[in-house]
Amino acid sequence: MGQPLRVGIVGLGAISGQYLSTFARLGTAWPGVVRLVAVADLDATRAAAVAAEQGVRALTVDELTTDPEVDLVLNLTVPAAHAEIALQAIAAGKDVYGEKPLAATLEEARAVLAAGRAAGVRVGCAPDTVLGAGVQTARAAIDGGAIGEPVAATATMMTPGHERWHPNPDFYYQPGGGPLLDMGPYYVTTLVTLLGPVASVVGTASHTRGTRTIGSGPRQGAVIPVDVDTHVTGVLRHASGALSTLVMSFDSVATRASEIEVHGQAGSLVVPDPNRFDGDVQLHELGGAWRTLPPGAGYRDAGRGYGVADLAVTPPGVPVRASGDVAYHVLDIMTSLLASAGSGVAVTVESTCERPAVVPLSDAPH
Structure with missing residues (x-):
């Protein structure tokens, strides 16, 4: 120290x-x-x-x-x-x-x-994006009772696929890739941060094209094979009882849906892009109207690497926020979702984790 x-x-x-x-x-x-x-x-x-x-x-x-x-x-x-x-x-x-x-x-x-x-x-x-002011402000609002008891959430990521811009996108379409394992960690880690660990999942998936064409770089026009499902959707049942609906796709053109929304009996939240550290959190209370919340928690103006810095300042014996335990649980959730999609039945998530502590509003790790 x-x-x-x-x-x-x-x-x-x-x-x-x-x-x-x-x-x-x-x-x-x-x-x-x-x-x-x-x-x-x-x-x-x-x-x-x-x-x-x-x-x-x-x-x-x-x-x-x-x-x-x-x-x-x-x-x-x-x-x-x-x-x-x-x-x-x-x-x-x-x-x-x-x-x-x-x-x-x-x-x-x-x-x-x-x-x-x-x-x-x-x-x-990683991801340590959940330590930024965007997700952490949403977390503080939920913990403070702004939406009442959380009931449900939606998390949506819809793109045409990374081969449009990535010069070597092959690994996105091989085992270990796909939209869920590539982008899912940002969304699932955010859901766990906001609503706690997941107890079981049910999912389905599709594989719409056998090949993709690289759209940029020195290999532009090259055709690569697709050996994974490219559209995955499912429902996560959190240990708290809340239900999260997850949609991860490389098969769509665009969406106007908010990337993450969290709903309770007293209000609803729009959560910023979980692949970013900042962004506005919007709250709609029952009987009210949408309004933007001021930053209330998290590292302001953060970037990739703040998870390392947060670890550095975490005292011995205190759980690390961007921890391997959380990452393991998130990987367990995602692999269980893919297993459910393959079997057609709900799958129990064997692991769990502690919900990481809120990051106090700060400009620096402390």
Whole structure:
């Protein structure tokens, strides 16, 4: 405590730029929270370039996960490598924080959490967008009774598919991909943050096209196979009794539905985009009219990496908000939903988690 958490990044793909930007901002405004000390990537040239730009060391993956000057390994590799890198870091006594999902399979995710507990290290996982002022303001409004007892929620993500803009979208359409496992973590984590853990699910899914055509980049016009369901819908029964309806699709053109709404007997909330940290929360109380709530909780002007910073300032023994336990439960919900879609029957979600504590309204992790 009192010293910044020394972070080493493994994996320097597109998402790493957002983390680097956040760490640079935190390092300037709040230098005692986190400090980037090393980077690693399978592409040594890329690692060297980023290291030179950031003024840190470029290491191999093995070197970084065992380096004595690294306190936490930030795992930004592809999902298939999440468990391998996390286990390697945990074995070296490091805290770990990974991009979503926690692992490619529930079995691998379970192994990561078990290893972390055995080693006495902390395991965190994205998405940390739920720590921003948008979702947290909605959470505070619900906790404060603004809508009464929550009854239901809807969460909707409808797009034509990522191949329109992504130059290498193949993995979105292979096992481990699809709209639910790709974008679902933002929506399901938000639902768990707002309404608590999920007890059971029932779902259905469809696979409308066998191929997709890449729309941009050097492979524009290339045809790729589709081996996953591309439209998934289901109902989540929360342990509290509230019901959430989830629709995740790569088969639509557009939607005018709010991305997330939460309804109670006394009012309804429109929740901002869960893939962002900010946005307006709108409340419609019974007998009233829509109005925008002022920010009431969460980190203002946050960005990807605030989950790491929040972990850094969380005292020992206090549950981490963007935790591996929450990420495991979210992965369990999603895989259970896909299992239900395949079997045609409701599936009990075996895991649970504590609802993360509210983030007090703040400009900085504290």
